[in-house]
Amino acid sequence: MEKILISSCLLGLPVRYDGKSQAILHPQINLWRNENRFVMFCPEVAGGLATPRPSAEIRRGRVVTCTNKDVTKEFKTGAAKALGLCNEHAIRFALLKESSPSCGRNTIYDGSHSGIKIQGMGLTAKLLMENQIRVFSENQIPALIKVLAI
């Protein structure tokens, strides 16, 4: 059975920058959980960042917090650990939190810390995709259900 790497905050763990979670309410989540498919992971915590922490956005290839600290190294460490975990468990699919500078699949914030979203990927989502792991956001659960059924 295919395992799924999932953003920890999507399963209710309070690991977001603001110390909160972002649990998804979708019936399929409980089914996958009962099948023991999930491998939970938070790249930012794994990269060594505290919770809560200043929000961060990608700006010209760097990850910078709202307090103007460069945290690119921590974000890259978290992304590399996510890939390592996927390799260790032969994971080919990931369900990641949209718009995060780590986990965002289709959108991220524009780097100006003013709430503007643009098309783009977080560092972890990008690294996984570059390594043939198929990444879906919480808005793409029907698509993930479909590919897992094949």
Ligand code: SF4
């Ligand atoms: Fe959730 Fe990913 Fe942000 Fe961690 S890095 S809090 S898993 S969106």
